Amino acid sequence: MELRQLKYFLRAKELLNFTAAASELHISQSTLSQQIKQLEIELSTPLFERIGKRIKLTEAGELFHDYALKSVTSANNGFQMLRDLNNMETGxxxxxxxxxxxxxxxxxxxxxxxxxxxxxxxxxxxxxxxxxxxxxxxxxxxxxxxxxxxxxxxxxxxxxxDSPMVLIGSPESDLKNVKKIRVKDIENLPLALPAKGFSTRKYIDDVFKNKNLNLNISIEVNDIPMLLDLVKTGKYYTILAKTTIQDYDSIIAVPIIQPPLMRxxxxxxxxxxxxxxxxxxxxxxxxxxxxxxxxxx
Missing domain, CATH: 3.40.190.10 (Periplasmic binding protein-like II)
Structure with a gap:
């Protein structure tokens, strides 16, 4: 059963005339008759009674009409949905x-x-x-x-x-007069860092491990705003990508060098x-x- 056969059936049902239906569908009458006949064969029942040049729906045709209409309508809605999707009108x-x-x-x-x-x-x-x-x-x-x-x-x-990694502190911290800081100079600073599971934390751990340096971690937090609130107290420092803090004020960010860290x-x-x-x-x-x-x- 093809969608076009259902469309042909519906138009023939509306006009009750194969010639007129074929004309509106821009196909030959023989094509229309053949397609509807194939549909009837597949359904194992006639949909139209042919009386000379006139046609009328059979009982099966009357019952089948609603299902055919729903199928064609659903398909048309689907086509419209895909057009809307491609046109960014839905999705x-x-x-x-x-x-x-x-x-x-x-x-x-x-x-x-x-x-x-x-x-x-x-x-x-x-x-x-x-x-x-x-x-x-x-x-x-x-x-x-x-x-x-x-x-x-x-x-x-x-x-x-690319976003450089920075050491972050409060405006009252010792960072206020620092332009750059070496990785080894961070080793003894009290740190509040992202919790394990964050890619930034794994990056930091790997850098310090490769340099044979330790991290003086006081607090681990899985929430960046809270991490920065802790830094603003002046008691802790943290290490983040500069991208992370571009909309935060009341903090100081110093680039890390030797080696330069970049995400x-x-x-x-x-x-x-x-x-x-x-x-x-x-x-x-x-x-x-x-x-x-x-x-x-």
């Missing part, structure tokens, strides 16, 4: 974001919705580990995160920007899957944002 976008990139997503989502207000955007925050699991379960369209330490062959990585912001998605238009349009916006003059550095 949804599911984005996973690490806490460190909240400012990036806040700015770009506002720009996206200003252009495409009918798209429903879902934003899920989490650690890189949590978000990658959701991505692999197809619960997210893509992730905004920092570069993974061990890349997965099933993932696709799109670099966005790479990425879009991570699953390889070889269909990229819907909402995703590709969002990629354009975030690429434009991250490549504008120093938005995230």
């Amino acid at each position: 949804e976008l599911k984005i996973g974001v690490t806490f460190a990139l909240r400012q990036v997503i806040a700015t770009t989502v506002k720009q996206f919705l200003a252009l495409y207000p009918k798209i429903l955007v879902h934003i899920v925050y989490g650690t890189s580990e949590e978000l990658l699991q959701k991505l692999d379960n197809f619960e997210l369209d893509f992730i905004l995160s920092f570069e993974e330490f061990e890349k997965n062959n099933s993932h696709q990585y799109q670099p966005l920007f 790479k912001g990425m879009i991570i998605s699953v390889k070889d899957i269909y990229e819907k238009r909402a995703v590709s349009e969002f990629y354009k916006i975030i690429d434009q944002y991250t490549n504008s003059p120093s938005p995230v550095s």
